Amino acid sequence: MKMKIYLFGELSLMSSIPFTRKIALVDCNSFYVSCERLFNPKIRKKPVIVLSNNDGCIISRSNEAKALGIKMGEPYFKAKDIIIKNKVEVFSSNYSLYGDLSRRVMRTLKKFGSPIEIYSIDEAFLDLSNFPDNQIESIGKEIKATVLQWTGIPTSIGIAQTKTLSKIANHIAKKKLSGVANLIGVENIDPILEKIDINDVWGVGKQLTKFYKKNGIYNAKQLKNKSNTWIKKNSNVLSSRTALELRGISCIHLETTTTKRKSCVVSRSFGKRVETFCELKEAVVNYCLNASEKIRSDSLVAKTITVFIRTSPFQKNFGYYSNSKTIDFAISTNNSIEIVKTAVFILENIFKNGYQYQKAGVMLTGLSNANQKTNLFSSEKDEKISALMRSMDNTNFKYGRSALSLASAGVQKKWNMRRNHSSKIDTANFYNLPKIHA
Ligand SMILES: [Mg+2]
Numbered sequence: 001m002k003m004k005i006y007l008f009g010e011l012s013l014m015s016s017i018p019f020t021r022k023i024a025l026v027d028c029n030s031f032y033v034s035c036e037r038l039f040n041p042k043i044r045k046k047p048v049i050v051l052s053n054n055d056g057c058i059i060s061r062s063n064e065a066k067a068l069g070i071k072m073g074e075p076y077f078k079a080k081d082i083i084i085k086n087k088v089e090v091f092s093s094n095y096s097l098y099g100d101l102s103r104r105v106m107r108t109l110k111k112f113g114s115p116i117e118i119y120s121i122d123e124a125f126l127d128l129s130n131f132p133d134n135q136i137e138s139i140g141k142e143i144k145a146t147v148l149q150w151t152g153i154p155t156s157i158g159i160a161q162t163k164t165l166s167k168i169a170n171h172i173a174k175k176k177l178s179g180v181a182n183l184i185g186v187e188n189i190d191p192i193l194e195k196i197d198i199n200d201v202w203g204v205g206k207q208l209t210k211f212y213k214k215n216g217i218y219n220a221k222q223l224k225n226k227s228n229t230w231i232k233k234n235s236n237v238l239s240s241r242t243a244l245e246l247r248g249i250s251c252i253h254l255e256t257t258t259t260k261r262k263s264c265v266v267s268r269s270f271g272k273r274v275e276t277f278c279e280l281k282e283a284v285v286n287y288c289l290n291a292s293e294k295i296r297s298d299s300l301v302a303k304t305i306t307v308f309i310r311t312s313p314f315q316k317n318f319g320y321y322s323n324s325k326t327i328d329f330a331i332s333t334n335n336s337i338e339i340v341k342t343a344v345f346i347l348e349n350i351f352k353n354g355y356q357y358q359k360a361g362v363m364l365t366g367l368s369n370a371n372q373k374t375n376l377f378s379s380e381k382d383e384k385i386s387a388l389m390r391s392m393d394n395t396n397f398k399y400g401r402s403a404l405s406l407a408s409a410g411v412q413k414k415w416n417m418r419r420n421h422s423s424k425i426d427t428a429n430f431y432n433l434p435k436i437h438a
Pocket of ligand 1: 027028029031
């Protein structure tokens with residue numbers, strides 16, 4: 001009874017204090033470029049760009065590269081003149097490096113103990129509502145400094161009452177020397193919102209932008225100050241939430257549940273067309289090794305595997321073929337040997353001669369916790385296999401990815417992606433450790 005009264009007292013006390021939600025958006029600056037720079041201090045002050053798969057388009061630019069007028073998403077060949085003239089450093093994308101550094105950044109953010117939503121490879125929302133208003137800016141600066149010190153990745157942090165406003169705060173933070181912008185406690189937000197184009201507001205896509213502009217809404221301030229009746233009458237639920245969020249009323253909540261992955265996909269487009277079963281098998285086996293290592297590092301096991309292959313949809317004169325097949329494992333597993341064996345079996349089933357394959361992939365689904373595996377049939381043999389997998393992962397961690405592998409993975413890898421500018425940095429390689437410059 002005593003307990004109940006105490007709780008009641010606490011609750012009424014809490015509701016008498018006005019509660020401000022404080023959402024921080026942490027965004028890594030030019031993330032892929034920053035990853036490359038981390039291992040290559042010589043390019044820290046130079047213009048740098050990173051290219052998409054098969055060196056197609058520009059997907060990350062340093063500030064110096066932006067200043068040269070190089071556009072986001074521009075095809076590489078179109079920007080070649082500027083690149084050569086200004087000695088821009090060019091890198092092919094190295095997703096295993098970026099994925100690894102992303103995990104390190106997120107792990108660092110989790111250390112602060114606040115609820116977190118990992119929004120993309122280089123962005124996360126943190127709920128800092130538990131900190132007092134007057135400390136919030138210094139907390140932001142501390143988070144930024146810690147991430148930089150622990151991972152070497154520079155970030156910008158925007159803090160505000162809602163997710164939508166924290167995105168806007170982040171835009172502002174990007175331009176500030178401190179890299180942190182705090183909108184909590186700002187009395188009149190209108191002058192800030194006036195400078196934000198409507199299409200730069202989070203959740204406002206191409207179609208909505210057109211619609212808003214037709215109705216005289218060109219910036220965030222104008223959307224915020226539109227009447228509820230107008231918004232409700234004219235657009236869907238999602239955009240009315242945006243308007244409320246701009247007013248500081250939080251209605252898009254953090255999605256923090258289950259940070260663990262539900263599936264693991266490894267697929268690539270080939271650098272050149274692949275025709276033989278043997279080459280395709282090599283690729284699929286490598287994807288399996290990659291995927292099984294990933295799920296082992298998260299202590300997960302997979303219930304199901306899917307293998308898919310396809311030719312290019314654009315090469316019409318060679319005929320289009322695409323197929324996939326899914327198989328359940330007898331018992332959920334993360335054993336590379338088992339996974340490879342099943343994948344090769346599937347490939348034998350779906351492979352057809354006489355086609356030029358452009359893409360293949362492996363997907364592990366039905367992931368669950370490896371420790372929770374209640375397996376009546378587990379035996380001494382299973383123990384030996386998991387010991388073997390552990391030593392394989394440890395060796396590869398020390399001596400570089402694929403130091404230890406299966407014979408079927410092949411050694412030549414002719415099918416590999418075109419990556420003419422790869423930095424070849426592998427975070428699983430001990431000799432690639434970045435040096436700390438204090
Ligand atoms: Mg970013």
